[in-house]
Amino acid sequence: MNFLLNEEQTLLRDSVRRYVEKEYSFANRLNYAASGEVNRQALEYMVSQGWMAAGLEESCGGFGGGIIESCLIAEELGRAMPLEPYWALAMAPTALLSSLCTSSASALLGDILGGSVVASPILSGVVKQNETASAKKVSATEFSITGSGGHVYGLNALSHLLVTANIIDGNSAERAMFLVPIDSAGLNLKPLTLLDESKAAKFGLSEVLVPAESLIATGSELIAATQYAERVAVLGLCSSAIGMMAAVIDKTVEYLKLRKQFNTAIGKFQSLQHRIADMKIAIEESRAIIHRGIAMTKCGDDDSVIAVSEAKYLVSKNAAFVAAQGVQLHGAIGLTEEFVIGHYFRALTVCSHILGTPSEHLRHLSSYNDYFTID
Amino acid sequence: MNLTSDQSIVGFRQEVRQFIADNLPVEVAQRGLRAYHEEKADVILWMQILEKKGWSAINWPVEYGGTGWGTAKQLVFEEECMRAGAPQKPIVGLSLVAPVIYTYGSSEQKQMHLPKIKNAESWWGQCFSEPNAGSDLASLKTSAEFDGSNYIINGHKIWTTLGQFADWLFLLAVTDKTVKPQTGISFFLVKADSPGITMRPIYSIEKGHTLNEFFFEDVVVPASGLVGELGKGWSYAKFLLENERSWSAEIPRNKALLRRLIKVASQSVDGQPPLLDSYSFKEKICDLSARLNALEYMTLRAMSEHEASAGESISAWEAGSILHVKGSEMQQEMGALTLEALGSYGAVYFPKYTTKLEDGYPQGPELAHGVAADYLYRRATTIYGGSNEIQRNIIASAMLGKF
Helix, strand or coil, rough: EECCCCCHHHHHHHHHHHHHHHHHHHHHHHHHHHCCCHHHHHHHHHHHHHHCCCCHHHHHHHCCCHHHHHHEEEEEHHHCCCCCCCCHHHHHHHHHCCCCCCCHHHHHHHHHHHCCEEEEECCCCCCCCCCCCCEEEEECCCEEEEEEEEECCHHHHHEEEEEEEEECCCCEEEEEEEEEEEECCCCCEEEEEEECEEEEEEEEEEEEHHHHHEEECCCHHHEEEEEEEEHHHHHHHHHHHHHHHHHHHHHHHHHHCEEEEEEEHHCCHHHHHHHHHHHHHHHHHHHHHHHHHHHHCCCCCHHHHHHHHHHHHHHHHHHHHHHHHHHHHHHHHHHHCCCCCHHHHHHHHHHHCCCCCHHHHHHHHHHHHHHHCCC | CCCCCCEEEEEHHHHHHHHHHHHCHHHHHHHHHHCCCCCCHHHHHHHHHHHHHHCCCCCHHHHHCCCCCCCCHHHHHHHHHHHCCCCCCCCHHHHHHHHHHHHHHHHHHHHHHHHHCCCCCCCCCEEEEEEECCCHHHHHHCCCEEEECEEEEEEEEEEECCHHCCCEEEEEECCCCCCCCHHHHHEEEEECCCCCEEEEEEEEECCCEEEEEEEEEEEEHHHHEEEECCCCHHHHHHHHHHHHHHHHHCCCHHHHHHHHHHHHCCCCCCCCCCHHHHHHHHHHHHHHHHHHHHHHHHHHHHHHHHHHHHCCCCCCCHHHHHHHHHHHHHHHHHHHHHHHHHHHHHHCCCCCCCCCCCCCCCCCCHCCCHHHHCCCCCCCHHHHCHHHHHHHHHHHHHHCCCC
């Protein structure tokens, strides 16, 4: 293993960082959050830079990267608390579609990489099974889908949903995945504004009619592909949280050096120094458990679901700690809507609570006997 | 960054595990697993076994008789040793002073010391700390004055681990009071039985004896006892600590401690169901496992960076301090939980491991032996090698810089 970024990875990281610094300012973010409009520019930039494809092998339209590269992008974008979650809009669908062998899946993957389709699968984290809707062939050219859906993130940007459903035919059922336009009749979207002002939705389907060509894939490979996409999405969300934690730490370090009380920069006080050290320890621990999650997921390790759950557990816990200390060390200014640190607090709270809370992940982990058996 | 693991390491782990199973005597392993302080005879026996295999100096370059292994391989080896209960090797010689000798020592010093460190013929004690120079090592007072042919050492050193077995000591002493410590301290190798040296044992809270203090009164050290250049002692000491940096999370020990915790918690004590039946205890184990896995990856990262950097610091995350803080706190946490899993036996004093219960030796689950002693001793982990408060100062000062 080599933990140092190679030349290409360094260039990639730097280019995302430059983009965030120049184009994705806090003020800009506030405007989009207030208007509820989609930041088309941001989405187009991601497409034009090939960032959508960063996690893909060359054979799938990528440039030979993998989860390391896409997590690197998620982390750097995370510094800006983007309203368009890269892990949901890029990492999850590309991981899902690149794991499927059908020509429809490759065609759709091409559309996503090209930006003409923005689609996300339902994501619930690795702690629970998504409920599966039912589909029926109602004519030679149409399916009707009914059932509960689940959560999707980055709602404003989405043109389509990737919906898993069982095609019921008499007594047999076959797992299938459909591409469903977001404005389909019968798609009951309940939009949610999250604490960080990003948009999500819980949705259900009642007799949603889709054309036969929107069937993307069928069969048992869908299960593995969906699981893989969930794991990749969780790692991406965790990496995004790392970017936010890094930003909180940078801002806090800056503040400790500037803010004076009792005629002294408050960073001279040892209790505050130890607190900032603990924040650093927390982010490095988080980084390490993500590295492990990536290493396990990449090589298709059976334990990867545990490794990913461990990552989400630990990152969520540490994110909450770092965010809270960021506010605390800023004092009252940290409580204001005007200042950025409170926004990070909210965004990190969202990271901790979606795709499985720490408690849910811990409960999930403790259901594996591997932890308690000694060879 | 490439996180693909080296598949050959899996085979290597098996090879080491098999070697230990074939060669480590069972009664030695039983003592080792209880984590009481090592008996010298056990250590020597194990070192001789390793020496025969060519595995006694795993961290040394091949040219000095070491294995030349990379750190990832060394880590696997240490994990397997600890897992099996092998006695801890005399690391003060092998890992602390030996790299200083083969990097900065004279050819005479290398010939004289390295072979004997490698086969455990000579044991070493570290004399850095002083009663008034602990965290603030730079304020040490022990002096070495050159009389034209020898250095005359006077002073008081303390916290010398296993100094009672030491044949040799390495020490830091002031050779120039007029300059700052970074240029006024030198590094010496001193025969432990030199006239003028008095050793006093210090018993610690586990009622064991590993710590000692040394008094130096006009101790004559020949000029050949000086390592490298005069006044460079501080930088040699930093080099010594830097070598140990990526090891400071004590992954092998933490992994072994977790195994023991699970074993103990699987047992029924005091007529109660095993603690592992409890939901909240299981979650504690999962939490610890996740943090230990993170710590292992932080260690692998530090090792990978250390190797790539050829000794230069290239990383901005103060790895040594972070690993030290997390690894030491984890050892204490594991100890506390294991003790708790012993129920009322957690409060019982078991003097040492024995299968022959003599009259008066406390009855209790066999796994209880050594848990409390280790728990008590490991309060040291957040203090030795720079207390965790000092480590947090180091981390913060790297973050804040000058302001």
